[in-house]
Amino acid sequence: MINALSGGGGPEPAPSCPLCRQPAAHLYHRDKFREYNRCVECALVFVPSQYHLSSDAEKAYYDLHENDLHDEGYERFLSRCAKPLLERLPNTASGLDFGCGPAPLLAHLLGRAGHRMATYDLYYQPDSSVLHQSFDFIVSTEVVEHLADPRQVLLDLWLSIRPGGLLALMTKLVVDRERFASWHYIRDPTHIVFFSKETFSWLAQYLNAELEICGSDVIFLKKP
Template sequence: MMRRCPLCAESTTALYHRDRRRDYYQCATCELVFVPPEQHLNAAAEKAEYDKHQNSPHDTGYRRFLGRLFTPLLAKLEPNARGLDFGSGPGPTLSVMFAEQGFTMAIYDPFYAPDASVLTQTFDFITATEVVEHLSQPGEVLTQLVAQLAPNGYLGLMTKRVTSPEAFALWHYISDPTHVSFFSEATFRWIGEHWNMAVEFPGADVVLLRCRED
C-alpha cells in the first residue's frame, strides 16, 4: 500500500520501525516519521487520553517545563504582540504566562477550546507545545497556522525530536497512542524551506520558525 506523507504529501515513504502495536513510516522528502491513519485512535479515545492530563497554570513544574519555549520566544517579541496558543489542552498555561507579561492571548483546542473563530484571525506569534506529535494531518494544520502569522511572525513549537532508528526503537515517546507524527531537525528545516521561514533551535525540544519578508 502506498503511504502518502501527511506533512508534504509525497508518496516515497518506507517502513522506519514496527512494534507490537503500530507501524511507523518515514518520508524520503521531509523525513517525517508517521503512524498510518488506520492505526490512529478515534476522537473519543484520543480525548480520553488527554483527559488524564493534570496540567495547570498553578503547577510550577509545568511552568518550568513550558519555560523552555516561553523564555526564548519572549525575548524576541515586540511589546503589544498578539499571540495564539494552539492546542492549549485542558489546563491552558502558556497563554497565562504570556498574558502575565502583558500580551493579548487567544487559545484554541479542538477538544477543550473549540472556538474556530480564532482560526480566522492574524497573530504576531503562535505557540504549540507538545501538539504537533498528535497531528494526523500536520501539513494541513501547519499551512493554517503559517497563514495566520503576521509578517515576521513567530511559530514556536515544542516536541521531542527523532534522532536515529536505534534511538527511536527504544523511545518512550512512541508508547503514547496519541503520538502519530514525529519530527526531526531535518523535518523542521524542510518546513522552514517550504514555508519560507527562518529556523532556530534554542533547545533540545524547541524550534522557533519566523516568517521571512517576501
C-alpha cells in the same frame, strides 16, 4: 486503535506522507502496537492512519493528564519554550496558544508578560472563530505530534501569522532509528507524527521561513 499488525496478502504500499505528500516512504520501526514509516523526502516519521485512535479515545486519553495553572513542574516545562520566545517578541504582541489544553498555562505566562493572548483547543477550547484572526505569533507546545494532517494545520497557522511574526513549536525530535526504537515518546498512542531537524529544515524551506532550533525540542519559524 488497532492493536496488531494486519496480515494477509503481502505488504500494502506505504501511505503518502502527511506533511509533504510524498508517496514514497519506508518502514522505520515496528512494535507490537503500530508501525512507523519514514518519508524519503522530508524525513517525517509517521504512523499509518489505520493505527490512529478515534476522536473519543483520543479525548479520553487527554483527560488523564492532570496539568493545571498552579502546577510548578508544568510551568518549568513550558518555560523551556516561553523564555526564549519572550526574548524574541516585541512588547505587547498578539498571540495564539494553539492546542492549549484544559489548562492554558502557557497563554497565562505570556499574558502575564504583557502579550494579548487568544487560546484554541480542539477538545477543550473549541471556539474556532479565533482561527480566522491574524497574530504576531502563534505558539503550539506538544501538539504537532498529534496531528493527522500536519501539512494543512501548519499551513493554516502560518497564514494567520503577520509578516515578521513567529511560529513557535515544542515537540521532541527524532534522532536516529536506534534511539527511536526505545523512545518513550512513541509509547503515547496519541503521538502519530514525529519530526526531526531534517523535517523542520524541509518545512522552513517550504514556508520560506527562517528556522531556529533552541535546545532539544523548541523550534522557531520566523515569517519574512
